[in-house]
Amino acid sequence: MSLFRILINQLEEEDEEMATSKKVITREGWEKKLNAVKLRKEDMNTLVMNFLVTEGYVEAAEKFQRESGTKPEIDLATITDRMAVKKAVQNGNVEDAIEKVNDLNPEILDTNPELFFHLQQQRLIELIRQGRTEEALEFAQEELAPRGEENQAFLAELEKTVALLVFEDASNCPVKELLDISHRLKTASEVNAAILTSQSHEKDPKLPSLLKMLVWAQNQLDEKAVYPHINDLSTGKLEDPAE
Amino acid sequence: MPTTTSSSSSAAASSSSSGNRQADVFSRLASSDPEVKLKALREVKNQIIGNRTKKLSFLKLGAVPAIASALSDADDSDKCNNILVQSAAALGSFACGFEAGVQAVLDAGVFPHLLRLLTNPDEKVVDAGARSLRMIFQSNLAPKYDFLQEKNMEFLFSLLNSENENVSGLGASIIAHACGTSVEQRLLCDAGVLEKLVILLDGSLSQREACLESLATVLKNNPDAVSHFVGLEGGRYLSSVTELTKDRYTRTRLLSCLCLVVIYNTSPSYFLNMGTKSSLITTLLELLNDPGQSGDDAALGLSSLIAEKEDLQKLADEANAIKNIVDILKTGSELQPKRLQGLFLSLAELCSKLEDCRCSFLSLQVLDLLINALRHSDANVRTAACICFKNAARSIKNLSAGHFTNDNVMLPLVQLLHDPASSVQVAVLGALSNIVLDFSAPKSTFIEYGGIKQLIELSKSMDPNARCSALRALRNLMFLADNKRKEIFFSDVKAQGFACLISDPEPPVQEQALALLRNLVDGCISSIEFVFDEDCLILNTVGRQLRKAPQAQMAIQGMYVLTNVASGNELHKEAVMQQLFPQGEAESENFMLKFLQSHESQLRSATVWTIINLISPSSPGALDRHVKLRNAAIISQLKNMVNDACLDVKIRIRTVLGQSMSFGDS
Known part of the structure; x- marks a missing residue:
């Protein structure tokens, strides 16, 4: 899935930039970087639809299809x-x-x-x-x-x-x-x-594994930089690093 | 005892109750009430799906014909659709992974009825029919599909073109099952089947799998088809197949690997990239660890990929293949015969050329594993283990260390000489041929166990391969053998028997027999006497074969026999002359002249050797023999050959001409 690769590539680039010393990134700087990542709305919708379909929330999927125009992967x-x-x-x-x-x-x-x-x-x-x-x-x-x-x-x-x-x-x-x-x-x-x-469908939704990768990537990055974290996955709020 | 009684009575009760249930289902299957019939069909279907024991017991009770008539009695009206779906599904389940079931389904004549379902307007009916047919076509018992008939080809394409994934998958399965000859492959390619199949590569899981299987069948050993396939859209589909070796589904990974193995074995030039080769090997090695059918198939795929290819064997060795395979063999769990066969064949291939592999293989304490495999109930496993022995024993170092000549190894090998399967016999003969070549050990274990007798027995086998391999083993056994062993052998085979072997109808057998004789008469003078037994029976036979303008390989061995005999005393040399210049036969060009002009340098060399021995100046009759050879224009032929392209021949000819000069010839 393309979204996957975008995220990973972006993180890898971050990685390379900061390989030399443990760098401190301010909230502003971090948000700027995050905003520079272009995500297509359709990709996000596909991700949500994939979750609803895989987990079997059929009514939600129907409603989501109507509202967002996202096509489900299967009937x-x-x-x-x-x-x-x-x-x-x-x-x-x-x-x-x-x-x-x-x-x-x-x-x-x-x-x-x-x-x-x-x-x-x-x-x-x-x-x-x-x-x-x-x-x-x-x-x-x-x-x-x-x-x-x-x-x-x-x-x-x-x-x-x-x-x-x-x-x-x-x-x-x-x-x-x-x-x-x-x-x-x-x-x-x-x-x-x-x-x-x-039904040739993946047995696990993509969203949870993406979140797992997010946590993994943050852990990797912790070795090299200080930056605002996402700690609460349900809100996705950026939290400033502990001083 | 009360406990026993109660338990046995309850068992009886339960089995009779299930028996009643089953009998009851049969009467309901035949009911005229469609509702009752439908319920009974569903009941049988749900009982047998996934349950081999149930399939068998229903089969024995005759359920298949009963369901088949439910299928054939139902018409195509809407109200019958459920009956069609349920009966097709039940029949498909009988045919799923269960050969007896496939047979019963075919015997019940349901084939045309299932085909009829494919044109039903109801998609569910089509699905059920296509699935069942696919199950049938996955078995070897399925009927052969004749692609040569135009209407069959049309039907096949109508399947492949279908929007329904079960139907197009069925099309691919039919190809995978029925395409066997190169004629069929060409026919399918000309009709554009590759273009259709590649579309399925992007389809659903089951379409993709069926497609990979049928691609492999169409491409196998067919360079034209492969180049056509690779050329489609600039090689896009070869990349797709390569990409699928990293798929998340094990079966897909396996099937795409097998497809690449077929492409590689057919046209290796498409795999210039070392990375592709080694990743193919790594993927197959990983798949070996799959406990299911994919792992079984991966083992045979690997052995076929590395067969006779030293570069790939090196790559496999670098990927730690030997250790991986031995670890699987050592897990102790019951492995499928197919997997064992593939694993042993892979090991055999790895040991076929690379000495390092043989040593690392033998260092893993594998002899017990191999010996157990020699006693396996499946003939293919026994054969593979023998080939593994044969190739491992190519290591002179390990052979000389006596790893193979102890009783633990020798006894089961000798026992296999009696194996009912001739493939096993041939393979064990191969193994023994190498093992008896052990220079240091007295080879007595083998003889003690009656090995020689059995080899002689096999040299009379109906199977020419077995005869050939038995003679090769005897040939190695007689290599530099002492007189005692030669006596044991000869007293058993006798001159008459030997003469038969030399005049065998098959040239390769004749060649081995002559090579064996060459070793037999090599060495001391008394060994030469064997050919004079029963009025020179053997020597006469050799002479007769040589005069018949034999194939080069046979002539080489025959001439070396004469060389060895001519190294003996005066009597021996004269006897050889008798064969070279038989009295009473029409004067024609001497066969030695032809041999000297042969393209095979070995044949030229062997012929020159015979002449050297015949005219060696120390023997009294040398001069007379020289005259005869000169009169037959042989000496002048040799003079023309002083600059022979083969160094060995050139040197020998100079020896002859030197001898010749001493007889006053210039």
């Missing part, structure tokens, strides 16, 4: 489908999620054994959470055991999951984090990423 209708899958996993309706993914594109789970296993594992976890022990055992035996035979890593994960059944009170179980909601979210984001990939 917004597919976002709705993808979000429905994600939501189903987040709510513990894994079977429903699997059916929805298969309707969307049957290749996703057929060619991605790890994701398929994780979804089935999540199904098992949900059965255990609901105390349906008999069913959980049958499911583990029928659906998951064959996957374990195919792959050593899956077998280890399966054993860990079945260990949940051994404990009366799951809060004592060493693998209790599997029952955590965060595990559902992890599985949900895995499915989300796989669907995005199948």
Whole structure:
């Protein structure tokens, strides 16, 4: 993406200028430099749209499209489908999620054994959470055991999951984090990423990695110069360096 | 015991309940109520996707024909669209990465029905049909697509031109699957397929992948196609493919690398830039670490890239390839046969020319790994391991250190001589050929394990490659061998057997047999006696072959046999004369004259050597033999050759002419 390169090039130039000594740059000087960087509004909009699409904010994306005229990278209708899958996993309706993914594109789970296993594992976890022990055992035996035979890593994960059944009170179980909601979210984001990939879309939005690069670049620059920082990423306010 | 009973009964109950469920699905699949049928189709589809075990059990119960009839019974009206989508998706899943499934789908005759879906007005139906067909075309079992038929070519282009990414991707997959011969490649190029494919390079992920695969098939070993491709828009697309080797998707990186490997192997001149070569190698080395199919394919890609190219082998060595590969082999996790094959072949290539590589390879304690691979259940892996042994054993230093001659190595190698696969036999013969050339060790382990007997057995194989390699191994085994070993060998093969080998229908086998004989009769006088066994059977056969105007390589070995025999006593020399001037045969130009005029300096040299030995002045019959040679115009031919282009020949001829002078010839 072009915006990316502009930022990096700019920072590199700054770097070169100040390589010799630790230079002090005043707020004015810094703002002047920042203003000299020409950013196209369209690029900023694309960045925002990319975030909304990737994260699945379909209504916001629609509204943003109307207001800014930015074209989304993919058909917004597919976002709705993808979000429905994600939501189903987040709510513990894994079977429903699997059916929805298969309707969307049957290749996703057929060619991605790890994701398929994780979804089935999540199904098992949900059965255990609901105390349906008999069913959980049958499911583990029928659906998951064959996957374990195919792959050593899956077998280890399966054993860990079945260990949940051994404990009366799951809060004592060493693998209790599997029952955590965060595990559902992890599985949900895995499915989300796989669907995005199948739609030739990047699985992560660009904005967060740009912000990470900003922090990294500031750290690099700290070695060579004193200048106003952006510390609060949510406001982007320039703060004067500590004396 | 109560526990056992209860557990077994519950298992029985569960399996019968799932059995009932499945039987129930079958009756619903055949239902006349479209709603019921649709639900059943979806149910089967959702059960089998991602689940190999389920695919197999549904397959055994005959689900594929049932779904196939649901597909063929549905018409193209809107209300049937869901049934079309679901049945196509289910069939596609059966065919996805599951060969038995592909076979069943093809057997059920669904092919024309799936093709029909591509023209359906509903995009979802088209998608489902194209996806399923793509799955089928990813398998080797898919039907051959005849590009020679005009209507097929038209259909292919209609696919490639489609706006629908699944459909154009299907077009590319068909090419990747079915384009095999250079005729097909030319036909596709002439029809403008490269121009269509490059458009897909900018398309979606699946289009791009299918495109890279089919580009590789169309360009493979076809310099014309490559130069056409590179010429498109000033080389833009070669840069695109090169750029894709840095893509974020592993599979895309791999496929673009494989495409570049094909281009490089076909027309290396497009890769003048060292940087491109080394980054290709680095990328392939990185891809080796991918645990999935991409890593498996990368290994074979790497071995094909560096095969027989010393400069690339050096680059790979500098990129630490050997250590990387050995580390992967040592991880202990179960590796796919394809990957093992590729890794061992890559190591073999690295060790084929560069002594440094052989040494660093052997310094990594790899012999156990190699020995295990010799016992692998997959023949390709065994073959690759043997080739690796062969090339590593080219290191005289390591060979002399006896690394290969201990029992741990020798026993599995000798056992492989009995391997059912002839590719393995040939490869192990190659390895043994090099190992038995060990100068210092007594090579007894090999003989103790019955190696010689087995080599003789293989020299009678139906496969000419196996015969050839067995004889090469024996030839090395007889190189400077002591009399005892020669006796062991000869008592087994016998004059009759040897004569058969020399008259083998295949010239390369004849050449190896003669080369073996040359080593056998080299050395002390008693060794020469072998050729006189059974009324000079072997010597007569050699003479007969030489008189038949053989190929140069064979004639060289034959003449060296005569040279060695002629180095013996008077009787031996006369026997050679018998072969050179057989009695009772029509006087025609002597074959030695032809040999002396050959372009092969080695053949000229071998012939001169024979003459030197025949007229060596210390032997009593030398004068008579000299007269015969002079009468046959051979001496005068030699005089014409005093300034032969080959130094060796020139020196030998001067020796002969010196001898000749002592007989009063000037």
